[in-house]
Amino acid sequence: MKAVHFGAGNIGRGFVGLLLHEAGYEVVFADVADTLIAQLAAADSYSVHEVGENPAVRTVDNFRAVNSGTQEAQLIEEIATADIVTTAVGPHILKFVAPAIAKGIASRAAGLPPLQVMACENAINATDILRESIVSSWDEAAGSLADAAVFANTAVDRIVPNQEPGQGLDVTVETFYEWVIDRTPFGGAAPVIPGATFVDELGPYIERKLFTVNTGHASAAYFGFEAGLEKISDAMADEDVAADVRAVLDETKQLLVSKHGFSYDEQEAYVQKILARFTNPHLPDTVHRVGRAPLRKLSRHERFIGPAAELAERGIVPEALLGAIAAALRFNDPADAEAVELGQILADSEPAAATERITGLAQDHPLFAAVCGLVEERKAEDVAAPA
Numbered sequence: 004m005k006a007v008h009f010g011a012g013n014i015g016r017g018f019v020g021l022l023l024h025e026a027g028y029e030v031v032f033a034d035v036a037d038t039l040i041a042q043l044a045a046a047d048s049y050s051v052h053e054v055g056e057n058p059a060v061r062t063v064d065n066f067r068a069v070n071s072g073t074q075e076a077q078l079i080e081e082i083a084t085a086d087i088v089t090t091a092v093g094p095h096i097l098k099f100v101a102p103a104i105a106k107g108i109a110s111r112a113a114g115l116p117p118l119q120v121m122a123c124e125n126a127i128n129a130t131d132i133l134r135e136s137i138v139s140s141w142d143e144a145a146g147s148l149a150d151a152a153v154f155a156n157t158a159v160d161r162i163v164p165n166q167e168p169g170q171g172l173d174v175t176v177e178t179f180y181e182w183v184i185d186r187t188p189f190g191g192a193a194p195v196i197p198g199a200t201f202v203d204e205l206g207p208y209i210e211r212k213l214f215t216v217n218t219g220h221a222s223a224a225y226f227g228f229e230a231g232l233e234k235i236s237d238a239m240a241d242e243d244v245a246a247d248v249r250a251v252l253d254e255t256k257q258l259l260v261s262k263h264g265f266s267y268d269e270q271e272a273y274v275q276k277i278l279a280r281f282t283n284p285h286l287p288d289t290v291h292r293v294g295r296a297p298l299r300k301l302s303r304h305e306r307f308i309g310p311a312a313e314l315a316e317r318g319i320v321p322e323a324l325l326g327a328i329a330a331a332l333r334f335n336d337p338a339d340a341e342a343v344e345l346g347q348i349l350a351d352s353e354p355a356a357a358t359e360r361i362t363g364l365a366q367d368h369p370l371f372a373a374v375c376g377l378v379e380e381r382k383a384e385d386v387a388a389p390a
């Protein structure tokens with residue numbers, strides 16, 4: 004059994020690659036980072052260090068590596084003969100990996116079972132996003148895409164920080180993990196991945212993960228950044244930050260319980276577990292990594308505006324989420340390209356235009372005025388800031 008996995012970064016090596024390896028797949032890592040691919044090609048194995056409660060070390064071997072930027076023919080051949088393709092490259096990168104996947108699917112020999120494609124990104128229905136890009140570059144002469152590939156959405160959860168320099172290919176991760184996969188597209192032929200959970204209705208799980216783990220995590224990052232803190236565990240040790248994060252998760256809990264029918268107690272236990280994960284002092288995770296790409300995180304269906312908009316539509320003012328959105332607007336990390344772009348939008352546009360551009364909210368949406376007020380305040384701060 005062979006899996007081609009795009010993105011040999013933190014979650015690629017520390018989670019998806021590990022679980023596929025443990026399921027018995029030979030893993031072919033595809034990435035555009037030359038040094039990383041050279042390291043993987045030269046190595047026989049790497050270690051995944053699980054830190055926190057019940058720490059453990061797992062070894063991943065039986066992998067190969069291909070440079071998806073420079074070795075297209077080899078990549079297509081690998082995909083043509085694979086059982087599974089997974090990605091962990093970032094939602095905005097999916098469109099760039101899609102053409103090679105389309106060519107690989109088109110090159111499969113007749114009689115092979117359909118290629119099983121799963122995007123493992125923090126985004127609602129990331130595999131659907133990937134499939135749309137594959138459809139756009141699909142060559143109709145190759146026959147029916149639906150006959151040659153099956154696409155399943157997934158929700159992936161494991162905190163994998165940026166790795167310390169000098170660690171080579173080894174990855175430090177938390178002990179917790181969850182990979183939930185939509186079973187329905189496989190029609191009885193789902194892959195056997197012992198570390199994954201297959202469900203018939205994935206939607207509630209994806210939203211619960213994104214609007215609890217990622218909303219809470221990003222809130223800790225932005226409040227922590229405002230407080231001048233570096234590590235997520237230090238941010239969570241700050242009483243004010245922890246209280247603000249907790250208040251945000253109370254609001255998303257209210258939405259998730261009423262929208263998806265999770266019981267109040269079940270959702271509270273989920274929140275408690277996640278708050279404990281954020282405090283893990285053994286994870287060298289930073290507000291910079293977790294807060295990365297604020298424009299993506301502030302977009303319409305993402306972890307802040309998504310739940311806040313739905314609460315506002317239900318007549319609830321999401322005060323705590325608005326506080327986190329205000330903190331996100333202040334994430335002016337000069338090393339983050341999206342944070343720099345956010346600053347530029349705030350500087351160059353009128354509040355209403357900036358709000359529309361950053362959040363995708365329509366001006367007549369019940370959340371718009373409140374967010375626009377925050378944008379206005381943020382702009383005023385910049386004007387007032389000393390040069």
Ligand SMILES: NC(=O)c1ccc[n+]([C@@H]2O[C@H](COP(=O)([O-])OP(=O)(O)OC[C@H]3O[C@@H](n4cnc5c(N)ncnc54)[C@H](O)[C@@H]3O)[C@@H](O)[C@H]2O)c1
Nearest residue numbers: 010012013014034035036091092093094124125161162163
């Ligand atoms: N790190 C986590 O805790 C975590 C947990 C769950 C989900 N995720 C999601 O997983 C995805 C990856 O996150 P990460 O933390 O591993 O990031 P990362 O930056 O560590 O890894 C991304 C990898 O993708 C590679 N890449 C970029 N463009 C590419 C391309 N065109 N083709 C092939 N490879 C390409 C990069 O070189 C990098 O190695 C994101 O969607 C993220 O939201 C991350």
Ligand SMILES: O=P(O)(O)OC[C@@H](O)[C@@H](O)[C@H](O)[C@H](O)CO
Nearest residue numbers: 125159160161162163217220293
């Ligand atoms: O990967 P992002 O940028 O969408 O979000 C940053 C973190 O919140 C995220 O990577 C978490 O560590 C992960 O989603 C935990 O499962």
